[in-house]
Amino acid sequence: MRMALRAVWAALVASVALSAMAQPAAPGSTTPAEAVPPPPPPITLPREVLQSAIGLREEALRSNLAYQLLESLTTEVGPRLAGTPGDLAAVAWSRRKFTELEFSNIRTPEVIVPQWVRGEASFDVLAPFPQRMVTLALGGSVGTPDEGLIAPIVMVRDVPALQALPEGAVRGKIVFFNGRMQRTRDGSGYGKAVRSRTEGPSVAASLGAVGVVIRSIGTSNNRIAHTGTLSYNISAPRIPAVAISNPDADNLERQVAQLKNGAAREVSVRLRVTARDLPQVRSANVIAEIPGTDLAQEIVLVGAHLDSWDPSVGAQDDGAGVAIAMATAKLVANMNPKPRRTIRVVLFANEEFGLSGANSYPADEGDASVDRHAFALEADLGDGPVWKLSARVPERYWPVVDNAQKLVKSLGVELGDNEASGGADLGPLRRRGVPVLAPQLDATTYFDVHHTVNDTLAQVDTSHLQQSVAVFAIATYLAAMVDGPIPRLPIDPAAR
Ligand SMILES: [Zn+2]
Numbered sequence: 126m127r128m129a130l131r132a133v134w135a136a137l138v139a140s141v142a143l144s145a146m147a148q149p150a151a152p153g154s155t156t157p158a159e160a161v162p163p164p165p166p167p168i169t170l171p172r173e174v175l176q177s178a179i180g181l182r183e184e185a186l187r188s189n190l191a192y193q194l195l196e197s198l199t200t201e202v203g204p205r206l207a208g209t210p211g212d213l214a215a216v217a218w219s220r221r222k223f224t225e226l227e228f229s230n231i232r233t234p235e236v237i238v239p240q241w242v243r244g245e246a247s248f249d250v251l252a253p254f255p256q257r258m259v260t261l262a263l264g265g266s267v268g269t270p271d272e273g274l275i276a277p278i279v280m281v282r283d284v285p286a287l288q289a290l291p292e293g294a295v296r297g298k299i300v301f302f303n304g305r306m307q308r309t310r311d312g313s314g315y316g317k318a319v320r321s322r323t324e325g326p327s328v329a330a331s332l333g334a335v336g337v338v339i340r341s342i343g344t345s346n347n348r349i350a351h352t353g354t355l356s357y358n359i360s361a362p363r364i365p366a367v368a369i370s371n372p373d374a375d376n377l378e379r380q381v382a383q384l385k386n387g388a389a390r391e392v393s394v395r396l397r398v399t400a401r402d403l404p405q406v407r408s409a410n411v412i413a414e415i416p417g418t419d420l421a422q423e424i425v426l427v428g429a430h431l432d433s434w435d436p437s438v439g440a441q442d443d444g445a446g447v448a449i450a451m452a453t454a455k456l457v458a459n460m461n462p463k464p465r466r467t468i469r470v471v472l473f474a475n476e477e478f479g480l481s482g483a484n485s486y487p488a489d490e491g492d493a494s495v496d497r498h499a500f501a502l503e504a505d506l507g508d509g510p511v512w513k514l515s516a517r518v519p520e521r522y523w524p525v526v527d528n529a530q531k532l533v534k535s536l537g538v539e540l541g542d543n544e545a546s547g548g549a550d551l552g553p554l555r556r557r558g559v560p561v562l563a564p565q566l567d568a569t570t571y572f573d574v575h576h577t578v579n580d581t582l583a584q585v586d587t588s589h590l591q592q593s594v595a596v597f598a599i600a601t602y603l604a605a606m607v608d609g610p611i612p613r614l615p616i617d618p619a620a621r
Contacts, residue, residue, distance in 0.1 A: 515541025
């Protein structure tokens with residue numbers, strides 16, 4: 126019985142296999158061997174280059190250049206919100222430092238930026254338990270009347286929860302977005318929570334709300350509020366919007382809980398903001414280069430943004446990125462063999478308030494120049510350390526990423542994937558098919574200080590900066606040394 130079954134089974138399998146083999150090919154198809162020519166073999170990097178990259182890593186781990194630059198920027202310039210005198214001082218500082226560091230082709234193409242004046246903001250609970258809370262206006266917020274705006278609040282978790290409320294639920298009221306940001310190593314918690322800040326005010330206004338207060342989009346439990354830009358939708362009235370610190374948001378949440386047990390009839394607050402918009406003004410991208418040798422026409426771009434929010438000196442956001450980019454290029458400049466491609470540092474104007482510099486850069490450069498960008502990297506998530514090396518490069522160039530990661534594996538850097546976005550300021554280049562290398566900075570504690578009064582030099586760790594520079598420098602150097610030409614990636618206008 127058993128044997129018989131097995132024999133039948135074997136016969137069945139054989140016949141299925143035979144019939145599969147006998148299937149005629151689908152019309153128009155060919156065998157794989159004829160269809161595609163074999164892909165070009167993955168590129169290789171010369172042994173000499175990999176060997177001298179080890180020296181680069183060690184030099185970066187010893188160098189204090191990034192920290193010195195950051196100390197200088199935060200001390201001599203300080204806050205540098207786009208459109209303020211601090212912003213222009215930062216442009217002048219960058220020119221001076223690039224000159225001192227003997228960069229070439231230093232230039233500052235003009236970028237027009239908005240000019241928003243923060244003024245003052247206050248937030249007082251009037252009932253049921255009166256008290257003042259720590260607040261900051263959201264970037265771009267309109268002001269309130271002089272005497273402030275008094276209204277009851279309606280608490281929701283996020284934008285979808287607001288949209289799910291019954292018609293009229295927030296008319297004449299102040300919406301309190303209370304969703305908490307999750308702490309993550311890759312910073313993804315920020316992207317999820319930030320919608321309340323960017324879209325929340327206009328969604329609330331379109332439903333008849335008169336103001337917005339949000340729980341800070343940050344992970345600090347200290348009594349500091351977190352600012353950042355909102356984005357008014359043209360179809361809704363502009364209503365004032367502020368953030369309160371996380372402990373204050375906890376307190377407000379407890380007051381709202383009194384409504385459920387009937388201990389309070391409403392939670393009413395007074396919101397006062399004196400912010401206003403002034404006409405746009407001039408700022409600039411700052412560009413400086415380390416000229417290449419035989420492939421000097423091709424560019425490896427290392428970027429960061431020069432502007433910061435105004436409540437502090439922007440040591441982590443993005444002073445650290447500025448320092449990492451400048452120190453990376455300077456260390457690579459000293460390499461032997463010399464970088465074949467030109468290393469170009471771009472310090473972008475006004476990332477925080479609308480990516481002005483990133484958007485004007487490709488247009489200023491022109492299509493032919495954008496096509497000469499072989500690779501781009503960006504540092505905009507604090508001082509590090511780098512925990513993963515990801516990229517978005519043509520398949521054949523993956524060995525650049527793989528070799529770079531092997532060289533920094535001992536520094537705790539994992540190998541990532543080939544689907545990185547690279548960062549906000551690289552968006553316009555990425556959408557034009559420029560390959561990116563993406564060292565991922567550890568963001569676990571970054572959002573404790575980001576966009577707050579605590580974003581100071583005291584929060585920066587020298588050894589983190591050194592490790593980050595080591596990884597950026599290795600990736601930049603290998604990108605500058607590999608044979609070309611580097612093909613473009615498929616153009617994706619919708620790419621992040
Ligand atoms: Zn930033």
